[in-house]
Amino acid sequence: MTDTNESFPLLGAVRAGQASPGSKASALNDLSKVGFRVPPGFVVTAETCDRPGRILADALHEAADRIGPGPFAVRSSAAAEDLPGASYAGLYETFLNVARDDLEDAVRRCLASAAHERVAAYESARGASGQAQPAATAMAVLVQQMVQPLAAGVAFTANPLTGDRDETSITAVQGLGESLVAGDAIGEQWTVRDQDAVCIRSAGTLTPAQALEVAELARRVAAHAGAPQDTEWAIDTDGVLFLLQARPMTALPEAVDWVAPGKGLWSRNFRLGEWLPDPMTPLFEEWLLPRIEIGFLDGMQTDARVRVPFRYASVNGWYYNAPPVPSPRLLARVILDSRGRAPWFLFNALIRVSTNPAAAHRAVLSGLEVRWRNHLLPGYRQLVRKAEQEVDSASPGRIVELVDAVCNQAGIYLWSLSVVGGSAWKMESALARFWHKHLAGPLSGTAAGETGHQVLLRGLPGTTPAQAPHAVYSLDWYHPTAGESWPGHQRAGQLPTTGKAEALSVQRVDAEAAARTTLKDQPRLLTHFNALLEVAQHYAALREEQSRDLSLGWPLLRRCARHLGEQLAATGLVEDPADLHFLKLKEVTGPSTGTRPPVTSRRDAWQQQRNVAAPLTLGKPARFIGDPIARAVNAARSLHDLPEGAIVGHPASAGRVTGIVRVMHGPEDFDSFLEGEVLVAKSTAPAWTPLFARAAAVVTDGGTLAAHASLVAREFGIPAVVGTGDSTLRLRTGQRVTVDGRAGIVVPIQAEL
Numbered sequence: 001m002t003d004t005n006e007s008f009p010l011l012g013a014v015r016a017g018q019a020s021p022g023s024k025a026s027a028l029n030d031l032s033k034v035g036f037r038v039p040p041g042f043v044v045t046a047e048t049c050d051r052p053g054r055i056l057a058d059a060l061h062e063a064a065d066r067i068g069p070g071p072f073a074v075r076s077s078a079a080a081e082d083l084p085g086a087s088y089a090g091l092y093e094t095f096l097n098v099a100r101d102d103l104e105d106a107v108r109r110c111l112a113s114a115a116h117e118r119v120a121a122y123e124s125a126r127g128a129s130g131q132a133q134p135a136a137t138a139m140a141v142l143v144q145q146m147v148q149p150l151a152a153g154v155a156f157t158a159n160p161l162t163g164d165r166d167e168t169s170i171t172a173v174q175g176l177g178e179s180l181v182a183g184d185a186i187g188e189q190w191t192v193r194d195q196d197a198v199c200i201r202s203a204g205t206l207t208p209a210q211a212l213e214v215a216e217l218a219r220r221v222a223a224h225a226g227a228p229q230d231t232e233w234a235i236d237t238d239g240v241l242f243l244l245q246a247r248p249m250t251a252l253p254e255a256v257d258w259v260a261p262g263k264g265l266w267s268r269n270f271r272l273g274e275w276l277p278d279p280m281t282p283l284f285e286e287w288l289l290p291r292i293e294i295g296f297l298d299g300m301q302t303d304a305r306v307r308v309p310f311r312y313a314s315v316n317g318w319y320y321n322a323p324p325v326p327s328p329r330l331l332a333r334v335i336l337d338s339r340g341r342a343p344w345f346l347f348n349a350l351i352r353v354s355t356n357p358a359a360a361h362r363a364v365l366s367g368l369e370v371r372w373r374n375h376l377l378p379g380y381r382q383l384v385r386k387a388e389q390e391v392d393s394a395s396p397g398r399i400v401e402l403v404d405a406v407c408n409q410a411g412i413y414l415w416s417l418s419v420v421g422g423s424a425w426k427m428e429s430a431l432a433r434f435w436h437k438h439l440a441g442p443l444s445g446t447a448a449g450e451t452g453h454q455v456l457l458r459g460l461p462g463t464t465p466a467q468a469p470h471a472v473y474s475l476d477w478y479h480p481t482a483g484e485s486w487p488g489h490q491r492a493g494q495l496p497t498t499g500k501a502e503a504l505s506v507q508r509v510d511a512e513a514a515a516r517t518t519l520k521d522q523p524r525l526l527t528h529f530n531a532l533l534e535v536a537q538h539y540a541a542l543r544e545e546q547s548r549d550l551s552l553g554w555p556l557l558r559r560c561a562r563h564l565g566e567q568l569a570a571t572g573l574v575e576d577p578a579d580l581h582f583l584k585l586k587e588v589t590g591p592s593t594g595t596r597p598p599v600t601s602r603r604d605a606w607q608q609q610r611n612v613a614a615p616l617t618l619g620k621p622a623r624f625i626g627d628p629i630a631r632a633v634n635a636a637r638s639l640h641d642l643p644e645g646a647i648v649g650h651p652a653s654a655g656r657v658t659g660i661v662r663v664m665h666g667p668e669d670f671d672s673f674l675e676g677e678v679l680v681a682k683s684t685a686p687a688w689t690p691l692f693a694r695a696a697a698v699v700t701d702g703g704t705l706a707a708h709a710s711l712v713a714r715e716f717g718i719p720a721v722v723g724t725g726d727s728t729l730r731l732r733t734g735q736r737v738t739v740d741g742r743a744g745i746v747v748p749i750q751a752e753l
Contacts, residue, residue, distance in 0.1 A: 022043070024245060027247065037242050040144065043140050043142055044107050044111075060104055063143070072143055074098050075142045092139075093109055098146075107143070150174065152233065155218035156230055156231075160251075162253065163608075169189075172187055173205060188206060192211060199645065201732055210235065229249060230250075254608075261315055266619045267321060267618075275472075278479075279612075280318070280476055283588065284581065286584055294411060296310070299414070303368065368420070376412065387406065388559075392559075396567050416546065417546045417547060424536075427540075439453075448514045454653065456533060459505030459507065472686075472687055473666045482667060500716070504716065516529070544689075573596060579603075646745045647730055649723045649727070654719065655742070657696045659739070660678065661731045673691055678697045681728065682701045683702040684698070689712055695718055696719075700723070703722030719740065736748070
């Protein structure tokens with residue numbers, strides 16, 4: 001007998017000119033020809049089903065005998081099925097474990113499902129009604145030898161949410177995969193990138209090696225097809241992997257290119273990075289952000305008598321910043337801009353923060369603190385109070401002026417915060433160096449020795465969890481403030497600390513006493529330690545105090561946005577006041593063109609950008625600059641091989657804990673956070689601080705050792721790993737992980753088999 005009989009071509013032998021086998025069978029036919037392991041089968045076209053019952057049954061039996069003893073799988077293979085723009089997933093009937101004598105009935109019922117009302121509804125919703133051929137006339141049926149699987153499932157060769165083509169997403173169940181496809185089972189979830197397989201939700205279905213094998217099969221299919229694929233697979237009782245189906249992924253976000261916007265290193269972590277954990281909305285990017293940056297330079301001009309621009313850019317909606325690199329050209333610019341009046345004592349003092357923090361404090365920093373406390377902060381508050389009195393009745397032009405003024409003042413405030421925050425970081429570095437050199441050895445084996453210098457900054461007055469109404473998740477004014485009525489959010493500022501702050505304070509006092517006892521016979525070192533400790537603790541608390549009020553004007557900005565949006569909606573420029581955030585500045589302040597801007601498409605693009613895992617850096621890699629804190633927390637990393645599936649970030653706060661993940665996307669999730677969970681977030685602005693008192697550990701996508709999450713985690717004595725890049729996408733709520741803040745890794749724990 002030849003490769004095909006009169007009615008039913010075998011998979012791998014379909015020839016040009018034969019009746020259409022449908023999209024599914026055609027794809028599997030092609031894949032089997034090039035060597036993929038596809039269960040043997042044959043195709044039944046709609047025309048052949050018009051034969052009398054006995055003749056059709058005999059023909060089916062003959063074809064079935066040629067591919068195996070059965071049982072068989074009977075599935076649809078419509079011409080319009082499994083296409084790039086339309087999957088028709090689950091609309092047609094599938095029959096599994098069909099006996100030889102039941103093939104005729106299963107084939108006819110599968111074919112009849114093409115006329116089901118759900119198919120017509122799907123086509124109508126897609127605008128496919130009225131096409132040249134109804135689905136039923138273009139239907140074929142695929143009959144294959146049934147694989148009896150130990151495990152089965154689906155594999156997407158791109159992340160369906162983010163469009164990331166470098167990530168393969170696998171879902172697996174034990175036994176038949178039909179329950180998974182039908183939505184009756186959740187399944188085990190794996191994410192594979194390169195040769196790294198991470199089990200996000202384990203049920204003991206696959207081993208890491210099997211997950212890698214499935215991912216490799218799916219990637220080979222995608223490479224052959226030239227496009228991301230949605231594949232179905234099964235592993236039989238002998239451990240053999242079969243390809244059951246392959247179709248193009250539908251509704252997949254476009255691939256995103258990440259190109260540095262200029263020379264040098266661009267980072268999401270510098271300056272405003274941790275305050276902008278999401279892609280920026282168009283109006284914030286084009287209007288508020290530049291005003292804040294100008295205010296930052298104004299503050300620099302006042303204190304340093306120079307303006308050194310920090311390059312920033314939006315890449316796929318995400319904020320990136322490139323700090324200025326010292327060079328002869330930059331130095332010349334500083335001298336020219338200052339007209340020879342640059343306060344070199346300021347630069348010298350800031351340089352001396354690491355080597356002699358107490359002297360730097362006396363020389364300059366204390367004066368900057370006085371200016372902030374007596375002038376800058378009161379001026380910011382006064383500006384906001386006055387603006388609040390007129391915003392409700394202000395004209396659109398006046399609202400624009402108010403927004404400009406508040407953003408400029410916030411930028412000036414940001415400059416002061418940057419100086420104090422950077423100084424606090426340097427002072428902590430100096431404290432870490434002193435501890436490592438003079439105290440780590442003598443205190444080894446004690447409670448203080450286990451925690452390192454971090455214990456000296458815990459439980460400080462002014463760093464206890466509290467949440468002001470103006471606290472923000474993001475500086476982008478699209479996002480509500482803490483004081484707005486989100487579900488559960490007003491209670492977030494009253495989260496119980498379970499006595500943790502008091503316990504941390506006791507630990508700090510005990511560690512201070514232990515350190516002084518160790519140094520009591522070395523008076524010069526003791527004097528140096530006391531001076532260093534005083535300024536390090538002072539600026540740690542001051543940094544938190546300053547950070548809390550950066551967003552002082554944001555409730556006002558939100559009111560400005562609401563009123564301006566309402567006024568624009570009244571003119572017909574936008575349908576909804578909230579559409580304001582997706583306008584361009586010229587559309588707000590310029591003359592009307594008579595047409596509505598494409599708000600919907602901009603909003604959709606922004607939503608897609610939110611699902612993307614933005615790289616932490618673009619451009620030339622940064623050169624590592626040694627730092628005692630970094631060296632201390634990095635010490636363990638080089639001593640051990642990374643555990644399988646480990647997520648790697650920056651070690652930010654020492655400690656090791658195992659707990660349950662809670663992925664938090666914003667303050668609207670605060671009410672769901674439970675005591676002792678592992679907080680996983682893109683980044684954490686001060687609005688998140690109340691959660692640190694309840695968290696077992698903190699993991700963030702962005703951030704550095706000097707980021708807010710790192711600093712507060714060290715103050716609260718909990719492990720922290722920052723700068724993981726994509727932990728919010730790789731981890732899932734309810735997953736069990738071990739967070740090692742000293743090694744900088746997060747290890748998902750597989751469920752016991």
